[in-house]
Amino acid sequence: MPKVTLPNKSIIEAEASAPAIEVAKKISRSLAEDALAVKINGKISDLNTPITSDCELQFLTFDDPEGKEVYWHSSSHLMAHAIQALHPEAKFGVGPAIEDGFYYDIDIDKTLTPADLEAIEKKMHEISDQNASFERKVVKKEDALKFFSAKKDPYKVEIISALDETITVYSEGDFTDLCRGPHVPSAGKLKYFKLLGTSGAYWRGDSKNKMLQRVYGVSFPKKKMLEEHLKMLEEAKLRDHRKLGRELELFVFHDIAPGAPFWLPKGMIIFRELEKFIREELDRLNYDEISTPMLVKKDLWEQSGHWGHYQENMFILKVEEDIYSLKPMNCPESTYVYRHKVRSYRDLPLRYSEIGRLHRNEISGALGGMFRVRQITMDDAHIYCRPDQILPEINDLIGLVRRVYGLFNFEVSFKLSTKPEGAMGDPKLWEEAEKSLRQALENNGIKYGVKEKDGAFYGPKIDIQIKDALGREWQVATIQLDFVMLPERFDLTYIDADGQAKRPVAIHRAIFGSFERFVGILTEHFAGAFPAWLSPVQTAVLPITDSFNDYAKSVVDALKTGKIRAELDDRNEKVGYKIREWETKKVPYMLIVGQKEKDSGTVSVRKHHEGDKGSVSLSEFVERIKKEITEKK
RNA sequence: GCUGAAGUAGCUCAGCGGUAGAGCAGCGGUUUCGUAAACCGCAGGUCGUGGGUUCAAAUCCCACCUUCAGCUCCA
Numbered sequence: 001m002p003k004v005t006l007p008n009k010s011i012i013e014a015e016a017s018a019p020a021i022e023v024a025k026k027i028s029r030s031l032a033e034d035a036l037a038v039k040i041n042g043k044i045s046d047l048n049t050p051i052t053s054d055c056e057l058q059f060l061t062f063d064d065p066e067g068k069e070v071y072w073h074s075s076s077h078l079m080a081h082a083i084q085a086l087h088p089e090a091k092f093g094v095g096p097a098i099e100d101g102f103y104y105d106i107d108i109d110k111t112l113t114p115a116d117l118e119a120i121e122k123k124m125h126e127i128s129d130q131n132a133s134f135e136r137k138v139v140k141k142e143d144a145l146k147f148f149s150a151k152k153d154p155y156k157v158e159i160i161s162a163l164d165e166t167i168t169v170y171s172e173g174d175f176t177d178l179c180r181g182p183h184v185p186s187a188g189k190l191k192y193f194k195l196l197g198t199s200g201a202y203w204r205g206d207s208k209n210k211m212l213q214r215v216y217g218v219s220f221p222k223k224k225m226l227e228e229h230l231k232m233l234e235e236a237k238l239r240d241h242r243k244l245g246r247e248l249e250l251f252v253f254h255d256i257a258p259g260a261p262f263w264l265p266k267g268m269i270i271f272r273e274l275e276k277f278i279r280e281e282l283d284r285l286n287y288d289e290i291s292t293p294m295l296v297k298k299d300l301w302e303q304s305g306h307w308g309h310y311q312e313n314m315f316i317l318k319v320e321e322d323i324y325s326l327k328p329m330n331c332p333e334s335t336y337v338y339r340h341k342v343r344s345y346r347d348l349p350l351r352y353s354e355i356g357r358l359h360r361n362e363i364s365g366a367l368g369g370m371f372r373v374r375q376i377t378m379d380d381a382h383i384y385c386r387p388d389q390i391l392p393e394i395n396d397l398i399g400l401v402r403r404v405y406g407l408f409n410f411e412v413s414f415k416l417s418t419k420p421e422g423a424m425g426d427p428k429l430w431e432e433a434e435k436s437l438r439q440a441l442e443n444n445g446i447k448y449g450v451k452e453k454d455g456a457f458y459g460p461k462i463d464i465q466i467k468d469a470l471g472r473e474w475q476v477a478t479i480q481l482d483f484v485m486l487p488e489r490f491d492l493t494y495i496d497a498d499g500q501a502k503r504p505v506a507i508h509r510a511i512f513g514s515f516e517r518f519v520g521i522l523t524e525h526f527a528g529a530f531p532a533w534l535s536p537v538q539t540a541v542l543p544i545t546d547s548f549n550d551y552a553k554s555v556v557d558a559l560k561t562g563k564i565r566a567e568l569d570d571r572n573e574k575v576g577y578k579i580r581e582w583e584t585k586k587v588p589y590m591l592i593v594g595q596k597e598k599d600s601g602t603v604s605v606r607k608h609h610e611g612d613k614g615s616v617s618l619s620e621f622v623e624r625i626k627k628e629i630t631e632k633k
Numbered sequence: 634g635c636u637g638a639a640g641u642a643g644c645u646c647a648g649c650g651g652u653a654g655a656g657c658a659g660c661g662g663u664u665u666c667g668u669a670a671a672c673c674g675c676a677g678g679u680c681g682u683g684g685g686u687u688c689a690a691a692u693c694c695c696a697c698c699u700u701c702a703g704c705u706c707c708a
Contacts, residue, residue: 111637199703200636207705211636214703242700246644255681255699309708329708363634363706364699456708485708545665572665580669594667604668612668 003054019048021185024059034221035059036189037070037182044070046136046182062221072097074134074184075193075219080104081175082123083215086116092177093155093203093212101218105201107155112213117195120215124193131188132173136181139167148178155203192226193219196233232470239470241523242369248528248585250519250536251370259367259374261516266536269565270522271377271515273534275355277632278379278511281404285396287351287381292333294357298323303489304332313360326359331482331508334382335490338504343494348504349385349393355515356380370520377515383507384492390433390481390505394440394462397479397509401464402444404511405476407632408522410466413473414446417454417461424457425483433481433505434460458484459505468525476513476521482506529586529608533629538565540582541603544575544594551598555591555618562622564629583608589625 001013004023014023020040024032024047038047039058044066051057060067076095083090083106093105110116139147141160144167148156156178160167170179172187184190195217203209220226245251250267253260263271282289301307301314306328315326327333334352343350358376366372385393398414405412416437419430437460441448448462455461459481465473486492486506493501512518522530532538539559543552549570559566569578575592582590591603596615603621605613616624 197702198637201704202635205705207635211704213636216703253700258699304708306708311708313707360707365634365636365704366706368701458708542668544667547665574664574666574671575668576666577670578668583669590668592668596667606668 002051004051005054005056007056007058014051017050017052020045020051020057020059021047023051023057027059031059031061034061036061036067036184039066044182046134047185049182062225069097070182071184071190071221072102072219073179074187075190075217076102076104077134077170077172077175077177077179077183078124078127078187078190079120079193079195079215079217080106080177081127081172081187082120083108084175085123085127086119091153091155094159095177101196101216103214103216105155105203105212105214107203107210107212112198112215117198117215121193121195124190127173128187128190130173131186133186134181134183135171136183137169137171139169141167144169144178147176151176189221190219191221192223193217194226194230236470236472236524239524239527240369241371241520244523244528245370245520248523248536250523253369258364259362259372261370261373267519269536270519270530270534274512274515274518275379278355278404281400282351282353282381285351285400287353290334290337290352290354292327292330292336292354292356294327294359295319295324296327296333298325300332301325304485305489306332313362315359315361327356328358328360330354330356330358330378330380331382331486331506332490335486335492338384338492339490343384343504345386345494345496345502348494349383349389351381351383353379353381370516370523373514373516375516378510379512379515380508380510382486383509384486384494384504385507386494386496386502387429387432387505390436390507391440393507394437394479395443397507398440398444398446398462401477401479401511405464405466408525410468410525413465413467414441414448415451415463415465416441416448417451417456417463419460420453420455420457422457423455425459425488429483429505430460433483437462437481456480456482458482466521468521469527470524474521476518477511478509478513480508482508527586529588531633532588532625533632535586535588536565537567537585537587538625538629539589539591540567540569540578540585540587541591541593542569542575542578542582544592546570546572548593548595548598552593555593555603558618558622562626564622564625579606589621591621 001016004012004014006012012023012026020038021032021035024035035047037044037060038049039060040049041055044060060070062068062071073096076097080092080095087108089108091107093107095104096102141163144160145157148160160178168179168181169176170181170183195215198213198215200211201214202211218229220229245267248266249264250270251261251263254262298307306314310328314328317324334354337352338350356378358378360374360376362372362374367374383393402412418434423430461478461480463475464477465475467473483505487503492504494504496502541552541555543549552568552570556566556568569582571578579590586608588608590606592606593603597603602615602617604615605621607613
């Protein structure tokens with residue numbers, strides 16, 4: 001009898017050749033119920049895979065990322081099944097699980113409408129109710145080709161023709177699809193789903209190929225999970241920074257400048273606070289701020305290599321007889337600052353920060369609100385150091401990243417990208433650098449993912465992702481080592497202790513990434529209700545009737561003296577009306593003043609979203625909010 | 634750039650061949666009010682831009698611009 005080792009190291013004996021699900025049943029009924037697939041010695045397989053020898057087993061449920069993937073992948077089959085039932089002429093492309101659900105690419109003449117999606121959804125429920133099991137079958141290549149040719153599925157035939165490995169198909173009821181698997185045991189496991197929309201997608205992602213219709217969906221084993229997910233999508237729509245940006249008067253877009261925002265006064269306050277904050281941090285960490293030209297001759301880009309590889313993203317213009325470009329990156333120009341005099345090993349590290357405005361000619365279809373703009377304000381920096389200084393520098397950068405993102409309550413995760421094929425630079429330096437990056441991460445007690453061979457050709461990097469209040473992930477900061485692009489191409493040197501000229505290492509890094517994108521992310525993360533230190537208006541003062549305007553004015557003056565951004569609302573409106581307005585503007589505090597407050601020198605405090613907080617003396621309120629602002633709470 | 638959808642007042646939207654409409658916001662007045670919308674009135678649009686069809690176009694057709702959902706790209 002095979003011995004099965006479970007993740008908690010306990011060992012269970014399984015019946016010889018019994019399906020894996022039987023082991024789950026031995027462990028607990030709920031596990032057997034929730035299990036979607038199983039990992040046998042690390043390989044994900046169907047639950048009915050027979051256990052023939054000693055092995056390690058791990059059952060996957062919807063709580064495991066891999067379990068979700070199986071669930072969504074099976075859901076995509078179910079959807080294809082339903083589409084085939086309703087539209088027998090449809091030809092199928094691929095239908096994988098994605099980060100947040102699944103899709104299937106289909107070739108069909110009719111443009112699918114929301115009503116079609118509803119019908120497909122209904123059909124999916126019918127098929128799920130029949131609860132047919134997913135049957136795996138290994139087939140010969142020629143049989144597979146014959147089958148899918150007969151089924152008139154040219155895309156499947158194309159895929160099979162390119163396959164060398166064992167070909168498997170999965171059948172579920174009367175629907176058979178080419179698939180590596182694994183799948184959930186039966187269609188009945190797939191219960192709650194929603195088709196979210198369609199879009200065009202080229203066959204194999206190549207614009208030379210025919211465009212197929214991609215149908216997106218999402219599914220869950222529990223009704224509540226689906227409901228929560230749909231609610232989250234609704235919430236995301238409400239928080240859309242394009243909508244909030246306009247409503248809160250932060251920024252607007254205009255046809256006259258596609259891909260570039262007009263920052264409104266209130267938005268600019270947020271921008272400036274962020275700038276002030278990051279500058280304070282960098283001063284503390286001994287950075288030197290520089291500013292380099294926005295318009296430079298193309299010679300620079302030829303030297304850096306951008307002219308050959310990045311030209312299509314650059315705005316290029318002719319000035320007199322020369323070709324110029326708006327800079328799409330700061331890095332090459334920072335070398336001019338480094339090179340303006342001879343550098344000693346004692347000078348290093350040199351940390352040059354630059355809040356530079358960059359222009360990148362993103363293709364029109366890629367633009368989207370603040371998230372993808374053509375004009376980018378980047379909190380950039382280039383650190384030039386000796387190889388032995390990599391570790392402490394990376395260490396500081398990780399600390400900075402954590403401090404900055406912790407402040408906004410983002411959950412931060414790190415990914416290390418290692419040496420790719422065709423990398424340039426000294427292999428020994430690569431090895432040491434990767435070691436330094438790993439060590440810096442480990443010293444900070446960080447669990448990090450590794451993207452093998454995903455570094456740039458000029459050095460390894462750490463990408464930093466944050467998770468916002470809705471659980472959405474954003475790639476923001478990046479820490480990128482560079483042995484080649486700046487040091488070699490711009491012939492950077494320093495004189496070492498032995499009198500020899502040596503190459504420094506450059507570290508490219510950004511924390512916010514771009515102010516535009518980051519303000520967009522913050523707006524959605526906070527749903528427009530910024531913490532006091534960022535809030536464009538920190539306190540609104542609301543006199544109950546105009547006979548208290550004078551007192552209210554004195555309150556505003558006191559706040560302004562305390563450097564608090566305060567506004568007086570002395571409009572001839574009822575206090576309920578004013579409160580409603582300032583609530584919708586998401587101002588952190590309202591101070592309501594009437595006879596009582598005037599007599600006692602107090603203010604009635606109302607906090608955004610929380611309501612009436614009672615009265616305190618004006619001076620106490622000033623102290624409290626000042627503290628909140630200073631501590632960036 | 635590609636596919637699809639959309640662009641009407643500052644905002645949200647109705648109208649879809651017969652002289653442009655509502656609510657909110659704005660402005661003027663009345664009201665002087667205690668924690669999420671007082672009342673009355675006024676003003677505001679070459680219906681994204683340019684062509685075309687028609688006696689007549691916001692409405693039908695074509696092109697372009699912009700936006701959105703994706704695809705693609707992200708040295």
